[in-house]
Amino acid sequence: MKINNRPFRVLVVDDEPDYREVLELMLKEAGCQIETAASAFEALDKLRKRSFDLVLTDLMMAGMDGIELLEKIRHEHGALKVIIITGYGTIENAVAAMKKGAYSYFIKGNDPDELIKVINNIKGGDMEVQEHSDKTAAPNDFPSFVLSTNNDQFRKVMDIAKRAAQSNVNILILGESGVGKEIFAQYIHQCSSRSAESFVPVHCQAFAEGLLESELFGHEKGAFTGAIERRKGRFEAAIGGTLFLDEVGDIPLSTQVKLLRAIENRRIERLGSNESIPVDFRLISATHKDLTQEIIDGNFREDFFYRLSTITIDIPPLRSRKEDLPILIDFFMKKSQKEHNIIVTNIEPAVRRFLLYYDYPGNIRELKNIIERLVVLSRDGVIYYGDLPEIKSDPRDEGQGNIIHLREMRRKVEANYIEKVLGTCNHNISEAARVLGISRRQLFNKITDYGIK
Ligand SMILES: Nc1ncnc2c1ncn2[C@@H]1O[C@H](COP(=O)(O)OP(=O)(O)OP(=O)(O)O)[C@@H](O)[C@H]1O
Structure with a gap:
């Protein structure tokens, strides 16, 4: 596994040459790039010279022990992850190390696969973050979201999203407010063949009825009072890319009819024009509302619902x-x-x-x-x-x-x-x-x- 096209770098610190060698062999086999240090001092020296993704350090070492090394790493290298390796007799110290911010601990003599699993989790998490960072990097270069998970239900949801992204079907994302529906829509866009084109979000509840239509379809000059110049709408802005309709449950019935037609035919007309414009886009919609209930209450068209929801992705709330x-x-x-x-x-x-x-x-x-x-x-x-x-x-x-x-x-x-x-x-x-x-x-x-x- 590689991060940003470079290997996952681990620094192994142990004053016992045999154990150092065992770890080195084991981790190399797991695809990591390894450097070793025979003392905490040598480790600090190496950390100042090049960057690592993980430090694996023995707890009991002469001169400076693993906990002191951990403290120094926290001080000099912020969030760099550290796993403490400890013998059975010193497990209380491992607890102390966890308190001081170690990522995890490993007991010498336990199944080495456990350690590999933890390292793979770290690699997986970093990969996930890295995977998105190129395209959605925040201004300060920090990834804008993380979708790594240890939850089976969420893992399934991610899997559906990834597979659905490969096709061009309409996707409806459901879930409570704040679960990350827009983040998911961005993720699907990034995993799709349209990722080089625009992701165009429209927050439907933010517009009054007439304004939402003009926002989506665009308008000709003079189409209505205030339309002082011709304007392309979001459908056209999304050509080649992804159109994300957020809070789709808030779209008024009259607009739903027009949207249904546009989505079915992949053609639109700007307000005030008869010209039919072809629009090729991928549609993702989202809502926190219960659309089945909205249909029963007469607020949402059934045919529109079926059109939007070729694939439905239900994001679980954070508490679950x-x-x-x-x-x-x-x-x-x-x-x-x-x-x-x-x-x-x-x-x-x-x-x-x-x-x-x-x-x-x-x-x-x-x-x-x-x-x-x-x-x-x-x-x-x-x-x-x-x-x-x-x-x-x-x-x-x-x-x-x-x-x-x-x-x-x-x-x-x-x-x-x-x-x-x-x-x-x-x-x-x-x-x-x-x-x-x-x-x-x-x-x-x-x-x-x-x-x-
Ligand atoms: N996986 C994630 N990683 C990082 N940040 C996230 C993640 N999921 C959600 N967020 C953050 O939480 C906030 C809400 O996310 P988002 O707008 O995607 O949720 P939503 O389900 O669309 O909410 P609403 O229904 O209110 O529109 C945003 O600030 C977003 O950046």
Whole structure:
């Protein structure tokens, strides 16, 4: 696997030559480009000379240990990912390393495929970001979105999107507000053969009835009061590319008829003209509304619905793919820091916990806004719990008090209990695992999953 047409570069740091060599062989076989360092000092020297995608470091090393190296990397190289390698006896130190921002840890003697899997995940994530960065790079060169996922449902949705992109069929994207429907439409456009041409979004709810038609079809000079010159519409702007009709559920019935005709015939007439213009475009539409209900209520034409939805893609809400929160949090943290030229070195544990637990009724848009706010309000590189916005109660819970899903409740109770037991066991993992009646490995997984610090 390559990033930006260059190999994925890993720096392996270990003072044991044998283990260093084993790792080097294993990772080379997995397609990585490897450099090695026999000490943390040598590693820092190499990191100053060239860029790497990942550092794999032993924890126990003479002179400077893995944790100190991790701190130095955080200081000098910001978000560079670090995986800590540790022996069984030192797992508590691995927990400490995770607290200091290590990406993951690996226990010497465990199945090496586990480590390869973690590395492939990192590679996959970076590839996904990189894959889009060329075409949708934000002004500061940071990718504008991330679609890596650990969620099976979302993975299926991505797969459908990729396959649908290869054809020219009309696609309807459904999902709550803020789940990323427009981002998905852009992604489909990029994966299609039309990617070199324009992606033309139209936010249909933003226009009054007559204005929406003129926006879409264009108009001749004098077609209506205020039409002081001839203007091409969005259908024509999208020729060769993709037309994205956002909030299609808000289009008035009378306009739906005209759109249906244009989409079926791939020809339009500008307002005030009889000339029929051929328009070749790919159509993607989106709405947060329940169109079946809108049809029943007489607000949406059934024939228009079927025309738009040759393929329907239903994007799950963020609360049902919480396993993707770490990826998204990491992405928005880096993006906001870059955009606002702020460096964050520490996040209060309670903030991380909140970010991992919260249900996000406003979906990815809300997560993005919360993180941007936290980064902007950070002081001396620290993000504080007190700077979280006052979260309004979730409108979906209205009238039901603070009801949350049973699964969430279970997670919360379990996390609190584990935290309490860890406290009484002086944060001794082995002891806490014994008290809880689970293996140390299970406990460690829960600690990382729940963001317990
Ligand atoms: N996968 C993603 N990666 C990065 N940013 C994302 C992602 N998905 C959504 N966002 C951000 O969240 C915000 C909402 O995304 P988008 O407009 O695509 O959602 P939407 O479902 O179309 O919302 P609405 O229904 O309100 O139009 C945007 O600022 C977008 O940049």
